[in-house]
Amino acid sequence: MSNTYKSAGVDKEEGYKTVDKIKSAVAETHNENVLNSLGSFGAFYQIGGYQNPVLVSGTDGVGTKLKVALDSKKYDSIGVDCFAMCANDILCHGAKPLFFLDYLACGKLDSDIAAEIVMGMVKACKDNNCALIGGETAEMPGMYQPGDYDVAGFCVGIVEKDQIIDGSKIKRGDQIIALPSSGFHSNGFSLVRKIFPDFNEEFEGKPLYETLLVPTRLYYQPIHRVLEEVKVSGIAHITGGGLIENVPRIIPENLCAKIEASAIKIPSIMLELEKRGNIARSEMYGTFNMGIGMVIVVDENHATKVLDLLEDAYIVGEITEGEEKIVLN
Structure with a gap:
């Protein structure tokens, strides 16, 4: 043959x-x-x-x-x-x-x-x-x-x-607005799978895999709705490395993104992962999006307009002077 x-x-x-x-x-x-x-x-x-x-x-x-x-x-x-x-x-x-x-x-x-x-x-x-x-x-x-x-x-x-938006026009006093994620999106799953080995276990009334496989949110439509009406200074996609690694990528020298951790709406699945895996909160913020899939930075005078255009968005911090490009309070 x-x-x-x-x-x-x-x-x-x-x-x-x-x-x-x-x-x-x-x-x-x-x-x-x-x-x-x-x-x-x-x-x-x-x-x-x-x-x-x-x-x-x-x-x-x-x-x-x-x-x-x-x-x-x-x-x-x-x-x-x-x-x-x-x-x-x-x-x-x-x-x-x-x-x-x-x-x-x-x-x-x-x-x-x-x-x-x-x-x-x-x-x-x-x-x-x-x-x-x-x-x-x-x-x-x-x-x-x-x-x-x-x-x-x-x-x-x-x-x-x-x-082109590249963060270069970000200035002190600008507001940092969070757009919620749809879950883990597509990052951190090696740790997720270690802590949740059984994808068929029940979580909040349905198989866990249904929560884990919710697709990454697409932000084109809401972001371009904002861009048509508001001058945006910076946009960061919160992927691997979380807020800690992605927000600094758009922050100019001598400025700092001061983010209020208490304002962040963390999804229940991430809180469960943190608890079950005994994972430090700092590790969570450095690995997952923690419920924020995208952040946009705008002049404080435009913040209300952005919130009107994006019904699920919320202010999570502001730009201050500082050597560190991000501080999570």
């Missing part, structure tokens, strides 16, 4: 099935700027309507949250996570997402699982007026075990050069 690619563990037919299952849905994310369809060697996207456009890009994955999804056999939310982690990053600079590409690697391809993951990306792209214009599915026996998957994405957005 002669050797074939399939005998080595790679089933091309399953890859073709995956494309067939997602092709029409992916096409629904396209607009007049997308110049070709799925299947080309490269994807084409034309840009128009900007005076001095700057492209802003970001790439990310979903980490070991994938393990929760795979063990729970619930795959759709992971695609949303993958898109959100990339799109929320470029949003910090005021960018509008234009297009997204995905990369899916596995040990043994199951077209149903792969399609479900991509369909989550499709949903997220459609909700954010972003085109899913390409991707790669890699079946890699020997590198991954059967049943293992890894997912990553790449997002490109656009912003006018004179509208």
